[in-house]
Amino acid sequence: MVARWFDGEGEGFRLLGTRCAECAAVFFPREDGFCRNPGCGRGELAEVALSRRGRVWSFTDGRYRPPSPYLSDPELPWDPYTLIAVELAEERMVVLGQGAPGVTVADLEVGMEVEVVPGVLGADPENPSTTWTTWNWRPVGVTA
Known part of the structure; x- marks a missing residue:
């Protein structure tokens, strides 16, 4: 399994x-x-x-291309991304994840409520219709 x-x-x-x-x-x-x-x-x-919502515990922006095994084509330009540490209220634990597309550090404050949403990590270069999924965090009330 x-x-x-x-x-x-x-x-x-x-x-x-x-x-x-x-x-x-x-x-x-x-x-x-x-x-x-x-x-x-x-x-x-x-x-x-786990809880669908939590509060921002910390956040930062990633301005570097992560090393393997992260999927990143070195021939394409690198886009920074937002990392958000979220404390889930019910579980009293912190879960790290990327911000949803378009969410920047300017959109975040410690303590604000965010929710987990599906995200796309990347596509199979040999079969672009196949995508690898992940989770993202976005501020509550913001729609994609």
Whole structure:
């Protein structure tokens, strides 16, 4: 079985984590082998959809071309992107992700509410109709 990091579409799009049945710790990225809580008796792990919204904990812009295995054609110009660390209120955990297309650091403030939305990481160069998907964060109330 391939571990999924997210699922759903539109308002149903969610990041997927795991929750320990014994200590209730939540993990993202998901953990399928054992509970990472050192004080736990190693309870059974179950998939759980994480909160759709959270608050900006920190943010920055990426102005460098990341190294492999990130997919980036060195022949094309590099476009900076926004990285956003979001604290999910219910889970009390911070999840890092890129800002949705068009979201810049000028659009963000620490503490503002953001939501998770589907994103596109890239396309298969040998089959451009095949895309690799990911998640993005965007300010609540902003539409793509």
